Structures are given as structure tokens and as C-alpha cells.
Amino acid sequence: MKSVQSILQLQRDIAVCTQCAPDLPAGPRPVVQFSATSRILIIGQAPGSRVHASGIPFDDPSGDRLREWTGLAADEFYDATRVAIMPMGFCYPGKGPSGDLPPRRECAPLWHEAILRVLPADRLTLLVGSYAQAHYLGGRAGATMTEIVQDFRRFGPNVFPLPHPSWRVVGWMRRNPWFEAELLPELRRAVRGRLG
Numbered sequence: 001m002k003s004v005q006s007i008l009q010l011q012r013d014i015a016v017c018t019q020c021a022p023d024l025p026a027g028p029r030p031v032v033q034f035s036a037t038s039r040i041l042i043i044g045q046a047p048g049s050r051v052h053a054s055g056i057p058f059d060d061p062s063g064d065r066l067r068e069w070t071g072l073a074a075d076e077f078y079d080a081t082r083v084a085i086m087p088m089g090f091c092y093p094g095k096g097p098s099g100d101l102p103p104r105r106e107c108a109p110l111w112h113e114a115i116l117r118v119l120p121a122d123r124l125t126l127l128v129g130s131y132a133q134a135h136y137l138g139g140r141a142g143a144t145m146t147e148i149v150q151d152f153r154r155f156g157p158n159v160f161p162l163p164h165p166s167w168r169v170v171g172w173m174r175r176n177p178w179f180e181a182e183l184l185p186e187l188r189r190a191v192r193g194r195l196g
Contacts, residue, residue, distance in 0.1 A: 007036055007118055014111055020091060020104045030090035031057050034115055038084035039194040041125045042066070043132040045088055045164060046103035052092035057085040065165035066128065071188040082195060084123075086115050088131045103131055122158075124194045126187075129164035137161065146176060152183050160187050 014030050021028050031047045042058075050060045056078070058066055067077050077083055089103025090111070096102075127133045130145045137148065137155070148161045155161065160183070163169050173179055 004036075010114055010118065014090065017090070017110070019106050019110060023093075023104065024091050025094040026052055026092050028091050029055060031055060032086055032090050032111075032115070033057060033078070033080040034084035034086060034118060035080045036118055037081045037120065039120050039123050040070075040072075040082060040191060041084045041086060041119060041123050042128060043086050043088065043125065043136065044128040045131050046090070046100065047087065047092045048100055049092055049095075057087070061167065062165045065169070066162075069162065069165065069184055069187065070126070070191045072191060076195065084115070084119055086112065088135060108135060124190050125159045127159065127161045129162070133161050146172070149183065150176070150178065152186075157190060160190065162187075 011032075011034075014032055017030055018028050026049070029047075029052050031051055034041075044058070047057070048060055048062070051057060057063070058077070063077075067074065070077075072083070087103060088108055089105075090107045091104065093101040093104055125136075127136055130148075133145065133148050136159075143151075145161075145163060149163055152160055162183075163172060163179075
């Protein structure tokens with residue numbers, strides 16, 4: 001386990017990162033939370049404009065939906081001693097023609113491994129959205145996000161692939177009732193099991 005000083009230094013280093021500054025229209029503002037005791041890890045996409053403004057991860061309707069899915073109250077979700085939040089891109093990437101741009105590619109190779117080394121080995125990992133799933137599940141070339149999420153049991157009790165909880169997921173959930181009927185109860189049990 002890393003020392004408190006080394007974890008604090010890692011958090012400080014991330015907070016002042018400017019690696020992608022020239023490519024970030026709103027400027028750098030890394031949004032991440034973790035500690036040496038975070039037994040739940042949420043790997044999402046990238047902060048949106050609202051999260052960029054507040055500096056609070058999932059501080060938007062997507063976060064409300066994700067908290068509902070997991071059964072986590074806001075005070076649990078934002079308690080870094082319990083929950084780590086490590087997006088694929090730590091800063092708001094800006095707007096594209098059909099929504100936010102993809103997460104910057106620099107963050108994962110630059111910071112993820114260092115954060116993962118800090119976290120407990122027996123953590124529960126939620127892979128939220130196709131970017132996190134592509135990076136961490138690999139080997140599923142050609143599989144759709146729906147196929148990956150529907151096959152959630154294949155990844156064992158410590159990993160749950162989830163769709164991105166944006167407003168677009170509402171229609172997807174109607175078309176895929178197994179998500180609420182099968183996956184969410186297992187996800188909530190796993191979350192409660194990690195929190196004790």
C-alpha cells in the first residue's frame with residue numbers, strides 16, 4: 001500500500017496536469033477522486049461542461065442516474081474513502097458536432113496505472129460507457145456496447161460494464177428490460193457487499 005504522502009502527491013500531480021491544455025477549449029480541470037481505501041472504482045468517460053464548472057464528478061443528471069443504478073446515496077458516492085472515480089479523460093474535452101468530444105487519449109496511459117496501484121486489490125470496478133469498456137475489456141472487437149453489458153456475468157463478480165447514464169440511455173433501457181431486471185439487482189448487491 002502506498003503512503004498517505006505519496007497518494008496526496010499523486011492527487012496534487014493530477015490536479016495540476018496540463019498535458020492536454022492546448023487541446024482543451026475550456027482549459028484543464030482534472031476531475032477525479034480516489035483513496036487507498038476506495039473499494040468501488042467507477043471508470044467513466046470524461047467530465048461534461050457542468051462537471052467542468054463545478055469540479056465535482058457526475059454532478060449532473062447522468063450522475064443522478066448512475067447513483068440510482070448503484071443504490072449509492074450522494075454522501076456515499078462522493079466519499080473517496082469508499083468510491084474512486086477515474087474517467088478515461090480527466091478534463092472536459094469540449095463540444096463536438098453530436099455532443100461532447102471523446103475523452104482525451106493522454107489521461108489513461110499517463111495516470112490510470114498509478115491510481116490503480118493505490119486502490120485495494122479486491123475492488124469492484126464499474127466500466128461506464130464504451131470508452132472504458134474498450135480500454136479495459138479488450139478482446140471484444142466487434143461486440144456492441146449492448147452485447148458487452150448483456151454479457152456482464154462473463155466478467156466475474158468484480159467488474160460490471162454499464163452503458164453511459166446520459167439521457168440517451170432511457171430509450172435503450174426500454175428496449176433492453178433485462179438491464180433493470182437482471183443486471184441492476186446484481187450490481188446493487190455487489191456495491192453493498194463492498195461497502196459492508
